[in-house]
Amino acid sequence: MSSAADSNSDGRRNRGMLKSYYTQGENSGDKQFDLDDSSFKPDQYLDFLLKKSSLNELMHQEEEIVQNIRSLDSEMQTLVYENYNKFITATETIRKMKSDFGQMEEEMKALSENMDNICDLSSSVSDTLQQKRSGIRKLAGVHTLLQKLQFLFELPARLKKCIEMEAYNQAVRYYTRARAVLNQYQHMPTFAGISQDCGSIIYELGNALKEKLRDSEASSKQLAEYVDLLLQLEEPADSLCDEYLISARSRVDEKVQELEDVLEDNSVDILEFVDIGCNGVLSNVSLLVVAYNDMFLNRAKANTELDSIALQKVSALVKEILHKFFELIQKRVQLEKQTGDNAILVRALDRFHRRLQAMNKLLPTAELATLATEIVYNAAKDRIDHYYQALTDHLGHCITDIRQALAAPKLISSNLDENSSTPLQNLVQTSVSSLVEQIKAVLANLQAFIATDITFAMKSTFRRPFCFDGVREGLVVRFLRRMLEYLNELCEKPSGPATLLLLLSKLATILEESTIGYLLVLVDEQFLIVQEGDVQFTNPQTLKDEAKAAAKKLLNNYVRLEGQTLSHMVRKSVETRDWLNTIEPRNVRAVMKRVVEDTSSIDSQVGQLYDDMEEQKKDRGSDSTKRSASGLMKSSKTWSFTPSTTAAVLDNSAFMTNISKLFSDKIDIFSEVDASRASIMTGIIKIVLKTLLECVRLRTFSKYGLQQVQVDTHYLQMYLWRFVQDENLVHRLLDEIVSSSLHRCIEPSLMENSVIELICERG
Structure with missing residues (x-):
């Protein structure tokens, strides 16, 4: 308490x-x-x-x-x-x-009492044996010597028995214990006989171990054991290296052959194929290298020269085996070209790369890490080449689709008004969108190679060449250049309608204005590409300039083809007509109507892609109305065509024409056109009118032939002025046509303007 x-x-x-x-x-x-x-x-x-x-x-x-x-x-x-x-x-x-x-x-x-008793007894025994200690020591030494001698005399029999029982470890242990004594006393007759008997037995033992070493069914552990026993028997390490490598290679070759059979069968996916190869070939190679290092390179008594030779031998063998293994892996990767998904392929390559990285620690001199990265990069490059070919094929399909679509009447109809739909523009936009989406899908698939959980994607030796040389330059830039080359080839060897060139020129223009820049920015952002050091990037502006040049070339060829088509029709109409025996004109010739109709159709097609006529009309002003024939004939209206005055009138007309040419700009018929509706139509009309002019200069006309030319040119003037940038250009060419006809007329007599207008309006 x-x-x-x-x-x-x-x-x-x-x-x-x-x-x-x-x-x-x-x-x-x-x-x-x-x-x-x-x-x-x-x-x-x-x-x-x-x-x-x-x-x-x-x-x-x-x-x-x-x-x-x-x-x-x-x-x-x-x-x-x-x-x-x-x-x-x-x-x-x-x-x-x-x-x-x-x-x-x-x-x-x-x-304590027991310890005291023990001490007393020990002292008593020591005192008792003090006089006999040296004798006992001698007897113990003699006994040990007799045991050793008995062991030596029994050694040959023991070795034979061990060999018969295949107790090779025990036989080698017996011999190594007695070898030093036998070598020391082999000059004595008794020991010489024992040494000879043991030598012959050990020779048989060595042969037996070598036979076991060559056994194809022996495991890697057993092979290592046999080599170790032979080394203890002082067999030459150099020859044992060869024996071991030959035996071990036969086992690895079996695994390689099994893998080759799996490849030919093609019954497993690439991931399982890589697992089979790694677990079969690489595992056996790893065991081979580990055992080889333990037996020949990591010995207690090192020999620098021998180690160097042994290392070279195993490195050469491993490289040779892996070269065959890599070939099989690459062949299997080639079979993946037809698949669109890279997920399984990348996982297989990553697993393969990891295993080779682990092996590289076992054998650094073989440079397996470099080989692994190189193989993975080659596989990735094969995929890039496959995608490039797929994009090229898709481009061909797009062009084929455009060709087939152009065959549809709705796309080439000339009855499209200002408010109608633009199927040509839609066709171009569809093609561009299809190509862009295809490229984006390819880039998305290729991003699997640089995923964060992929080991080889973290290595600069793979990532930079893959992203820059492979994806950006080797795929996107390469495909864009191939597309532009293809467009230029169509200019050199046109194999379709002229409208195809017009469509492709618009496609090239869209590439230059937006698509090229968008795609290059997209690939740079998705693959984290930055310019470093002396690496030269393909400048987007360079590709844009190439696309602009291709578009201009396509437009010029389109103008040339359309102009040649209309010119051929005009030339045939002039050459096949008898201008000296023609009747008085009452109608516009059908070919001129056809020229106007075809020109309107061409203008409609061009307007779907390059619609700028409203601005051109505004620039010309509201006074650009239909020109009367009086303006065209202004210089010749006062002429009086009587037989007595014909020569004087022609001389005066020629003089006035030459004066007019001196103060007029030269008309470049085949000048380059701009990416505008008016410029394209101007180029076509210039070619047609120039052809008509040259054909007229080669013909001789009667009075009615001259008047027919008047009617035709007036009809052309009524409709063609609205298609060009500068209507004065049309007026000048038509004036030259009438003037040339007048000079080539045997009885020049011009038709009244009112009559011409009446005929043209009626026509």
Whole structure:
């Protein structure tokens, strides 16, 4: 109980110290009213409560104090019981320890007495044998020597028995124990015989081990054991290297042949194929290298020259085996060209790369890490080449689709008005979108090669050549250039309608304006390509310039082809007509109507792709209306064509024509055209009118022939002016045609303008 009271008082004292610590700043007068404080004064506290508190508050305070007292009593009893139990337990523990120590003291006393007895006996024995110690030592030495001699005499028989039982380890152990003694005393006749017998037996043992070494069914562990035994028998390490490598290679060749059979069967996917190859070929090669290193390179007694030769041999063998293995892997990768998904291929290549990386630690001189990265890059490059060919084929399909679509009448109809749809424009946009989507799909597939979980993708020796040389330059830029080359080839050898050239010129224009820049930015962002060092990127502007040149070339060839088609029709109409015996013109010739119709059709097609005629019309102003024949004949309206004055009129007309040419700009018929509707139509019309002019200069006309030319040219003027940039150009060419006809006329007599207008309006 006293212990419990002490514990309770200690608790109260500790609580009082804590309270005094946290209430250092309080008024010292309040401590005398603190029940837990040592300076508590009960009388003053009671007087304080009676003065300050009401009856209810006093009763409440009483209840609170009673509860605290009960709580403290309960805690005190608990502490007492707990401390009492602890005290009883400690007492029992001390009692048990005293009992144990008593037993230990008795045992220690007995041990001490025994040690004293042993010391006494040892001293007695030593004293007794002191005189006979040297003799005993000699007898022990003789006994050991006799045992060794007995072992030597029995050695040949033991070796034969071990060989018969194929206990080769035991035989080698026996021989190596006795070899030093036999070599030392082989000059003695007795030992010489034993040495010869052992030598012949060991020779047989060596041959037996070599036969085992050549056994194709022996495991790698057994081969290593046989080589180790032969090395203990001091067989030449150089020849053993060859023997071991020949034997080990036969086992690896079996795995290579199995892999080749799997390749020919083509019954597994590439991931399983790589697993079979790695688990079969690479695992056996790894075991071969590990065992070889342990046997020939990591020996206790190193020989630098021998180690160098041995390392060269195993490196050459591993390279030869892996070369065949790599060929099989590459052949299997080639079979993946027809698949569009790279996920399985990349996983297989990553697994293959990891295994070769692990082997590189076993044989650093073979440079397997470099070979692994090179093989993976070649596989990736094959995929890039496959995608390039696929894109090229897709381009050919797009051109074929365009050719087939152009055969549809709705695309070549000349009845399209200003508000009609533009199927040619839609066809071009569809082709461009198809090509862009195809390229984007290819880039998405190739991103599998640089995924974050792919080990070889983290190597700069693979990533930079793959992203820059392979994807950007070898695929995207290469395909864009091939596309432009294909467009240029179509200019050199046109094999389709002229409209095809017009469509492709628009396609090249779209490439130059947006597609090239978009694709190059896309590939740079997706493959994190940045220009570093002296690496020369293909400048997007260079490709844009090439596309612009291709578009211009296509347009020029389109203008030439369309102009030649219309010119051929005009030339045939002029050459096949008898202009000297023609009747008085009453209608516009059908060929001129056909020229106007075809020109309108061409203008409609061009307008679907290069629609800028509204701006051209606005530039010309509202006064560009249909020109009357009076303007065309202004210089010849006052002529009087009587027989007596014909020569003078012609001379005057020729003179005025030459004066007019001096002050006019030269018309370049085959000048390059711009990517605008008016420029294209101007180029075509110039070729047609120039052809008509040259044909007229080669013909001779009668009066009615001249008048027919007047009617035809007036009809052309009525419709062709609206298609060109500068209508004065049409006027000048038509003026030259009429003037040339006038010069080539045998009886020049011009038709009245009113009659010409009436015929043309009626026609």
